Amino acid sequence: MNFLEYAWNIFPILLKGALVSIELTLLAISIGLLLGIPLSLGRVYGNKFIYTCTTIYVEAFRGTPVLTQLFILYFGFPSIGIMFPPFTAAVIGLGLNSAAYQAEYFRGAIQAIKGGQMLAARSIGMNTIKSIRYVVLPQMFRLVIPSWSNELILLLKASSIAYMIQVPELVSVGRQIASRNFRTFEIFLIIALIYFIIVEILNKVLHLMERKIKIPGL
Amino acid sequence: MNPKKLIQEFERTFLKMTHTILKVENLHKSYGKIEVIKGINFELKKGETKVIIGPSGTGKSTLLRCINQLDSIDKGQIWLEDIEITQSHADINQIRASIGFVFQSFNLFAHLTALDNVRIGPLRVKEMKEKEATKIAVEELKRVGLEDKKDHYPAQLSGGQQQRVSIARALSMNPKLILFDEPTSALDPELIGEVLEVMINLAKEGTTMIVVTHEMGFACSVANDIIFMDGGIILEEGPPEQIFKNPKHNRTAKFLSKITQLEGDKTK
C-alpha cells in the first residue's frame, strides 16, 4: 500500500484519537478559565495572604513541566491511595496547569486597564466588587482575547503529552496502529498534518472572531 | 570614440578643473504618483556652503537623501567630482562613505558610546587599524567640543550634544562634502546655538556643505549661495544679499516674510 492509500485507510481511526484530544483540550481550558479568573483577581486585588497563596500556585504550575504534573497525578497519587483514570488525570492536570497560565494573562489584562477606570467607577459610588464586575471584567475579557486564543492552541498541542499517561488521544492511537504494522514514520507524518490543519484552522477562526468583537480604542 | 563618450570626457575634465564637487542634473523623483522633485539642477564647488530654504514638504529633505542615494532617483544624473554616481554599477557604499550626512533626528547608534559612534566608520567601513581610527575619532570629537563626553552613551547626552557627535561621525569619514538635513529642527531652542556654532566653524574652515534649514541667521552669515525651493523646483538661487534683500519672485518674498514674522529678523 502506498502512502496515500494507507493514509486514507487509517484516517478514521486517527480521527477517533483526535476527537479525544479535542475533548481533553476543551475540558481543560474550561477548568483553566473557571479557576484562572479568581486566581488573577486574587493576585491583583487580594490581601497579602491571598496574594501569597495564589502566587505559589501560579509559580508552581508555570515553573514545572506538564509531564511531571501529569506523572504526579497519574503515577504519584496512587501511592497515597487516590487513583485517577487516565483521562481524568489528564483533564485535572492540564486544567490546573492552564489555570495558572490563564491567571497570568488575565492579570496582565487587568493591569493594562487604565487606572482611571477604577477611579471613575469609585467616583460614582461603586464598591470594589461592583467596580470589578461592571468596569474591570468586561474590559479585561476583551483585552485578553489574543492571549486566550493562543492558550487554546497551546493546550491542544499539550494534549499530546497525555499519551504518556495512557490517554487514548491522537498520538496514542497512532502508536497503537504502528505497533501492528511498523509504518510509524508515515503515521506520524499524518498525525503532524492533522495537528497542523487543526491549528491553522483554529488560528484563522479565532482571528476572525477577534476582529468581529473589537471595540475601537480597546 | 563616439560623440557621446567625447562629451562625457569633456564634462569630467571641466568639472575637475573648476573644482566642482557636486553636480545635479535634471533630477526627478516621485513617490508613487506624486512627483516631489520636478527637475532640479545645481552645482556645488569645493569649499562652498549652499543653504536650501523653502516651505515644508517641498522636497528639500528628499533632495538631500537622493544625493547620497538613501532614496532612489527616477530621472536625472548626479556627479560627485568626476564620477557619475547615478550609474547602475557604481559602488553605492563607497559613494556614501565619501558623502557625510547629518540627520534631523541625529540617529546616533544607540548601543555605542560617543567615541565608538565616531570611530565605527573609519574602523569598520574604511577598515583602519584601531589606533588610527581612535586617533581620528578623538580629533573630530575635539573639533565639535565634546572630547570629554567620549565615553557617554547617546541617551546620556542632550539633543545638542547628540547632534554634534553625529557631525563628528560624518567628519570622521573625511568626506568630500557634508549634507545637513534640518540639523536643528528637532532641538530645543536653547540647544540650537551650540550646533550652529559648530556648523559655522566648519563653513569658515572651508568644508563643502549643503544645509537644509529654517535658520535664516545662519544662512545669512555663512552661505555662499542660497537656494529657494518650492513645489519641487528651484525657484531662485543666489547669494544671501540678493535673496534676502531683493528676491526676484513673489513666493520667495512671501516665504521670507513669514519666517521673519515668526522668528524675528535674524538677517540683520
Added chain:
Amino acid sequence: MEEKLIDKLLLIGKSIPSLLIGALISIELALAFLGLGFVAGIPLAVGEVYGNKFVRNLVVLPIVEFFRSIPALVLLFLFYFGASYLKLNFSPFIAALLAMGFRSAAYQSQIFRGAIQSIDVGQMLAARSIGMSKFKAIRYIIFPQALRISIPSWSNEYATVLKDTSLVYALGITELMRQGRYIVARTFGNAILVYVVCALIYFVIVHLGVKLLDFLEEKYRLPGYESKKIDTRI
C-alpha cells in the same frame, strides 16, 4: 509510622544523586536545544526581516509555521522514526536535538524578528549613510541592539525549553524524569514524593537560569533603553 517516614526520607536522600545526574542531563539537553535554536534562529529572523518575498514566504514562514503548529512530542517522534525510515543512523539524542533544536529556532526567530523590528529605522539609515553595506549594518549596528532587546523574551524561551526536555523521556533518554521513573521502579517507593522532588528540581533550575539572564540583562543594559518582554508563544 515513624519508622516508615524515616525510611521514606532516607530513600529520597539516597536517590538524590541519581536525580541530580538526570538533572544535569536535562540541563545539557536544554543548552544544546537552545544553542541550535540560536544558531538556526538568527538566519531565519534575518531572512524574515531583510529577505525578499520569495525567501520570506517560501522558506522562512513555512519552516516557522511547521515547527510552531506541531506538538513537541509529535516532532520528537517524527524525527526519531523518520531517521530509521530514511535509513539514517541517529541516536535518540540526535533525533531529539534536531527536533527540539529546530523547534526552538522557530520560536527564537520570532523573538529576534520582533527585536529587530522594534529598532528605530534611523539606525539603519545612519549606518548606510556612512557607507556600511547592508551586511555590515546588520552585523555592527542592528544585531548588538537586537540581542540586548531580546534577553527578557529569551529567558521565557529558556524556561520553556528546559521544561520541554522532560518530553525526551518518550525517546528513552535518561534525563531527570526517566531517572525518577527508575527510582520509583527500583524502590517501589513513594512515587508521589519522587516526582514532586523532580518537580522541585525543575523549578530550581528554571529560576536560577532566569535569575542569571536577568543579571545579564542588567549588566548589558544600555542607558535609555527600556526592555519589553515579547511572548513568543503568541
